[in-house]
Amino acid sequence: xxxxxSQENAILASPMVLFLLALLGFPVVLSxxxxxxxxxxxxxxxxxxxxxxxxxxxxxxxxxxxxxxxxLRFGLITALLECVLxxxxxxxxxxxxxxxxxxxxxxxxxxxxxxxxxxxxYRLVLHEFAGPVPxxxxxxLGWSPSFLSTGMVFKTIVVAETLQWTPFAFLLFLTAYxxxxxxxxxxxxxxxxRPWRMFWKIELPQxxxxxxxxxxxxxxxxxxxxxxxxxxxxxxxxxxxxSMSIYIYETFLRRGEIGKAMAAAILLFVVAFAILALGQSxxxxxx
Amino acid sequence: MMLSRxxxxxxxxxxxxxxxxxxxxxxxxxxxxxEETALRAVTEIYNAKADLADEDKVELLFxxxxxxxDKLQVDLAAGSTxxxxxxxxxYSIGRxxxxxxxxxxxxxxxxxxxxxxxxxxxxxxxxxGVPTDLSLHFLYFRKDLIDALMADDAARTLYGDISxxxxxxxxxxxxxxxxxxxxxxxxxxxxxxxxxxxxxxxxGTVIQMKxxxxxxxxxxxxxxxxxxxxxxxxxxITVDSEAYRNTLELAKMLYDxxxxxxDSTSYEYAEANAAYxxxxxxxxxxxxxxxxxxxxxxxxxxxxxxPTGPDGRxxxxxxxxxxxxxxxxxxxxxxxxxQWLSTEEAALAYARADGAPGLTPATAGKLAEERPDLVQVGxxxxxxGFVMNGGTSENALSVYEAQAKEFTGYWAGTQSLDEAxxxxxxxxxxxxx
Numbered sequence: 154x155x156x157x158x159s160q161e162n163a164i165l166a167s168p169m170v171l172f173l174l175a176l177l178g179f180p181v182v183l184s185x186x187x188x189x190x191x192x193x194x195x196x197x198x199x200x201x202x203x204x205x206x207x208x209x210x211x212x213x214x215x216x217x218x219x220x221x222x223x224x225l226r227f228g229l230i231t232a233l234l235e236c237v238l239x240x241x242x243x244x245x246x247x248x249x250x251x252x253x254x255x256x257x258x259x260x261x262x263x264x265x266x267x268x269x270x271x272x273x274x275y276r277l278v279l280h281e282f283a284g285p286v287p288x289x290x291x292x293x294l295g296w297s298p299s300f301l302s303t304g305m306v307f308k309t310i311v312v313a314e315t316l317q318w319t320p321f322a323f324l325l326f327l328t329a330y331x332x333x334x335x336x337x338x339x340x341x342x343x344x345x346x347r348p349w350r351m352f353w354k355i356e357l358p359q360x361x362x363x364x365x366x367x368x369x370x371x372x373x374x375x376x377x378x379x380x381x382x383x384x385x386x387x388x389x390x391x392x393x394x395x396s397m398s399i400y401i402y403e404t405f406l407r408r409g410e411i412g413k414a415m416a417a418a419i420l421l422f423v424v425a426f427a428i429l430a431l432g433q434s435x436x437x438x439x440x
Numbered sequence: 441m442m443l444s445r446x447x448x449x450x451x452x453x454x455x456x457x458x459x460x461x462x463x464x465x466x467x468x469x470x471x472x473x474x475e476e477t478a479l480r481a482v483t484e485i486y487n488a489k490a491d492l493a494d495e496d497k498v499e500l501l502f503x504x505x506x507x508x509x510d511k512l513q514v515d516l517a518a519g520s521t522x523x524x525x526x527x528x529x530x531y532s533i534g535r536x537x538x539x540x541x542x543x544x545x546x547x548x549x550x551x552x553x554x555x556x557x558x559x560x561x562x563x564x565x566x567x568x569g570v571p572t573d574l575s576l577h578f579l580y581f582r583k584d585l586i587d588a589l590m591a592d593d594a595a596r597t598l599y600g601d602i603s604x605x606x607x608x609x610x611x612x613x614x615x616x617x618x619x620x621x622x623x624x625x626x627x628x629x630x631x632x633x634x635x636x637x638x639x640x641x642x643x644g645t646v647i648q649m650k651x652x653x654x655x656x657x658x659x660x661x662x663x664x665x666x667x668x669x670x671x672x673x674x675x676x677i678t679v680d681s682e683a684y685r686n687t688l689e690l691a692k693m694l695y696d697x698x699x700x701x702x703d704s705t706s707y708e709y710a711e712a713n714a715a716y717x718x719x720x721x722x723x724x725x726x727x728x729x730x731x732x733x734x735x736x737x738x739x740x741x742x743x744x745x746x747p748t749g750p751d752g753r754x755x756x757x758x759x760x761x762x763x764x765x766x767x768x769x770x771x772x773x774x775x776x777x778x779q780w781l782s783t784e785e786a787a788l789a790y791a792r793a794d795g796a797p798g799l800t801p802a803t804a805g806k807l808a809e810e811r812p813d814l815v816q817v818g819x820x821x822x823x824x825g826f827v828m829n830g831g832t833s834e835n836a837l838s839v840y841e842a843q844a845k846e847f848t849g850y851w852a853g854t855q856s857l858d859e860a861x862x863x864x865x866x867x868x869x870x871x872x873x
Contacts, residue, residue: 194517195538280711281701282718299702303852306706388651390705391849406510407841409535 188415197411207416216392217417220400227311227396228376234315236368239322240360243330244352250327257327261320268317272384275313303390310382310394314375322367329363330356362436369432373425397421464499465773468512468523470760471502475573478795482786486777496773509837512536516765524768525778528569530560530758530827531657534834540763542566543775545782552784554818556825557798560759563832569761570782572790574798576755576820577661578731579624579747580716581616581723583740585631585640589613599630606635606697616723619747621662624723625690625699631722634698642720646712647691647700651848653840655708657756658725659847663687664756664826665749670839670868671829677868679843680861683751688860692851705852728817729796745820757825759798835871842867 156164188207190200211217242260250256263271278284279300290297300309333356341351357364379398388395388403395403401421405414469479480500487497501523503511509532515522516539528536545567549558553571561569589595590613603611603626611626619627628644629635635644648655660668668683694700701707701715713730715721717737725746726734735741746755762781768774780786787797791807791814804811804818830836843864850860 194513194535197517198519276706276711279703280714281703282720283714301706302702303705303854386650386706388845390649390651390852391854392651392845393849393852393854403841406507406513408838409513 184415184418187411188419190412192411192415193409194411200412203412207412208420210413211417211420214413216395217400219392220395220397223393223395224376224378224397227307227314227378228372228374230311231314231318231375232368232372234311235319235322235371236364238315238319239324239367240326240364242319242323243326244356247327247330251331257324261324263317264320266317268378268380269384271313271317272381275309275381276385279309301386303393306386306389306394310385313381313385314378317381318371318374322371325363325367326360329360333359365432365436369428373428376425377421464495464497465525465770465777466499466501466523467762467774467777468501468503468526469762470505470508470527470573472505474794474796475760476502478790478793479572481793482781482789482795485786485789486780495770496776498773498777516540516767519767520765521767521769523765524770524774525762525764527760528561528763529760530832531653531836531840533561533563533568533763533832534836536763537563537568537834539766540568541766541768541771542568543570543764543778545570546779548784549782551800552782552787552803553798554800554822556757556821557759560757560798560827560832561761561763569759569763570778571759571761571798572781573760573796574728574757574817574821575759575796576728576757576817576825577658577725577746578728578743578816578820579616579619579723579725579745580730580734580741580743582641582738583742585722586613586616586627589630590615595630598636599626602626602629602635606693616742616744616747621665621687621690621747621749624747625694627723628694628699629697632697632699639722641722643701643715644699644722645694646707646715646721646724647694647704648707648709648712649691649695649700649704649848649851650706650708650711651844652708653837653844656840656843656847657758658727659687659691660828660843661725661746661754661756662691662749664754664828665747665751667749667751669829670831671872673829675872677865677872679868680865685857685861688847688850688857692857695851705848728813731813743816745824753824754826755820755824757798757821757827758831830872833872838871839868842871 187200189202189204191203191206192200246256246260266274278286281287281297281299286300287297299305337355337359338351341355346355376396377398378396379402382394382396383399383402386394388399397417398421401414401417404410404417467479467483469476483498483500486492508527509529512526513535516526516536519539528540533540545558549570557571557574558567560574561567561571589599596613599613600610603609603622606629607622607626609622611623613627613630614623616627624645631639631641631644633639633642648658663684666683666687668681668687669678672678695704703711707715709727709730712724712726713733716724716726716734719738728743731743735743745753747753762778764771764774764778781790784803787799787803788806791797791799791811796814796817798821799807799814799818801815801818801822804815808815830839833839846855846860846864846867849855850857855863
């Protein structure tokens with residue numbers, strides 16, 4: 154008996170689906186139950202269903218909207234910077250990397266470090282009295298910026314995130330750039346196309362799907378940022394560096410409002426899912 | 441037949457051994473510091489006692505210090521039986537009390553620790569833990585700098601000018617033993633290069649202003665000395681008071697004047713200690729636990745109780761201790777161990793092994809040569825120690841969290857004092873109702 158391709162696909166995918174259901178299904182169901190319940194650490198075992206009250210609480214909480222705005226700004230700015238820098242590096246270094254493949258391994262080192270470690274590292278590196286960066290500023294200029302002061306902290310964490318994750322965008326763009334058929338470039342050269350026009354009119358359009366995917370992944374990652382910010386500056390003075398993930402963490406563990414935290418997590422999931430669906434639909438239209 | 445007998449014997453042995461293992465008292469301690477070293481030392485002494493049954497021997501369990509209380513909260517709420525006794529702290533007793541059982545201390549506990557220290561482990565009139573370590577605040581200052589200031593007439597004049605400009609009154613340099621908080625502020629301004637370019641230190645003080653609950657504990661020795669409290673005796677929230685307002689403004693003035701590093705809004709314990717140790721800070725208020733690091737870090741560093749205010753001299757105190765898990769499998773064994781920990785024998789052994797118990801002057805006197813710092817800790821705890829009304833309540837931790845968010849927001853300029861006061865009053869009314 155010969156199986157249809159769709160049946161084959163279902164059978165082949167079933168182990169992974171079962172694994173994911175077992176691993177993720179239970180916590181997801183539990184989160185949904187708590188999201189619709191009055192639950193604290195005292196009533197963890199006996200949550201009381203209260204409908205959408207937690208969602209109402211979350212949506213009325215100004216701290217939630219502050220966190221959402223912070224995450225949106227952070228996600229967009231870092232995704233944009235990482236893509237621009239990654240694209241520049243990929244195109245600029247491509248000829249060099251063709252001859253020296255080992256350079257890729259060096260360039261992607263920041264990605265290997267755990268984000269929490271990056272936060273701790275900057276906490277030391279930027280410390281006015283113990284960090285090398287302010288030390289050399291004082292040594293050479295007699296003055297140093299206060300990297301973690303209120304006015305500077307957002308810029309500092311954007312730079313830290315960008316430096317860590319630009320290699321990810323770079324890697325994707327390099328692969329896409331190298332995959333452009335050489336004969337297209339040669340044909341354009343024969344027709345007298347200048348390098349800038351070649352990049353703008355031929356190479357960049359070829360790389361657009363990758364650019365879109367990279368930007369999208371980096372935005373999602375930036376939007377849900379937690380580790381590096383939390384270890385570097387925590388929730389920030391007055392909650393000024395509270396991302397959505399930090400808001401959920403603090404609501405859950407620090408304030409013990411489990412139902413409210415889960416409602417916020419569900420909202421975050423719904424928004425992320427909607428953006429993902431929108432992105433996929435745009436991708437399909439492009440094809 | 442032979443086989444089944446062997447099988448039965450080995451099964452019975454296995455069950456017995458398993459039973460023995462389960463019956464041991466497992467204690468979850470505070471990992472990675474002198475508290476762990478000290479707990480290990482006293483546990484060895486306890487386990488070596490000849491009259492102690494094997495099933496009551498103590499086994500220690502340590503997890504990571506990062507997020508310890510968050511993990512503990514989840515474990516306790518889930519009814520974990522992985523430990524029989526666990527670490528508790530003054531500010532978390534109320535939150536954990538539903539998952540703990542009160543304990544009985546030894547008859548000598550009162551004379552060993554004193555009532556103030558024992559009260560750090562009480563909630564709703566019941567004793568939930570045996571105190572092990574006591575935390576309070578010292579004023580750390582550079583005696584060499586203060587002496588030089590007091591001996592120089594031109595410096596004294598400049599000090600008076602600075603205090604007049606920033607504090608609205610002409611103050612003269614004094615010995616730190618006589619300092620009020622306004623003297624502390626004047627000293628901080630004088631030793632800051634942003635105010636006095638000839639200052640030998642870059643900053644006069646370092647205030648830990650990160651949005652972190654422990655930083656609020658360090659701060660609130662100051663408002664308490666101006667008469668601040670969280671609640672009055674009728675349960676009304678009294679945080680929006682002149683005492684809180686004046687002292688929050690004093691801290692902000694120091695921050696805005698550059699008397700504490702601009703990055704202070706991201707500073708906690710380690711960063712503040714690094715600033716002092718680098719020799720760029722003249723005086724600071726910090727936990728007593730920092731004494732071993734700070735006293736040797738700079739020449740002539742001296743410790744004493746925090747400055748005084750209109751209502752007197754105060755230091756926040758809180759204790760770490762061990763309490764009984766309500767879901768414990770070996771409650772009796774755990775009770776016996778906790779009771780023994782409250783004896784003089786255990787407290788002295790704990791102190792000798794680098795722990796920091798809060799002891800009465802009579803008990804601390806027995807360690808005067810080995811641990812002179814404990815005499816100072818015991819003295820300050822007895823005379824100046826305080827716990828805010830509501831400081832051991834179920835939501836005490838959340839109150840500190842809320843204060844950290846609102847007060848740091850005011851210091852950093854993201855909101856006005858009125859907004860901070862309005863927000864914190866609303867939060868505390870909700871949390872302490």
